[in-house]
Amino acid sequence: MSLLRMGVLLALLAGAAGCATTRESGPPGTPAARRDLNVITVEEVRSVGARNALEAVERLRPLWLRTRPGRTASLAGLILVYMDGVRLGGAEALRTLPAEGIASMRFLDAAAAKAQLSNTGSAAFDGAIVISSSRGQP
Helix, strand or coil: CCCCHHHHHHHHHHHHHHHHHHCCCCCCCCCCCCCCEEEEEEEEHHCCCCCCCHHHHHHHHHHCCCCCCCCCCCCCCCEEEEEEEEEEHHHHHEEEEEEHHHHEEEEEHHHHHHHHHCCCCCCCCCCEEEEEHHHHHH
């Protein structure tokens, strides 16, 4: 193999190796940052220009509002809503919460909600949206 061909081959291999180690974000040697699909941050809420919590969820994580197959879709009670530890009701309660008062929102599936939250009751539900307000933040 000629020196020219060998040089071109080495240059191509070096370029390919450099591309393989490029990361989307974060310093070298650390994993790329990943978005938690069970959390909505205050920055995300601000970025979509939502007026209330329901609009924010609909725009950012619409799957949080889905119901299990075979169940009637209703915002009334299949998704529970808690704010700063207090149960507010079903997903319809999200409409009453101004977006500017939200510090974060977290989705819990039904099993996690039953284990972690009080006052879930005995009725069947598909999950819970737990909101931390900016009032509850220092």
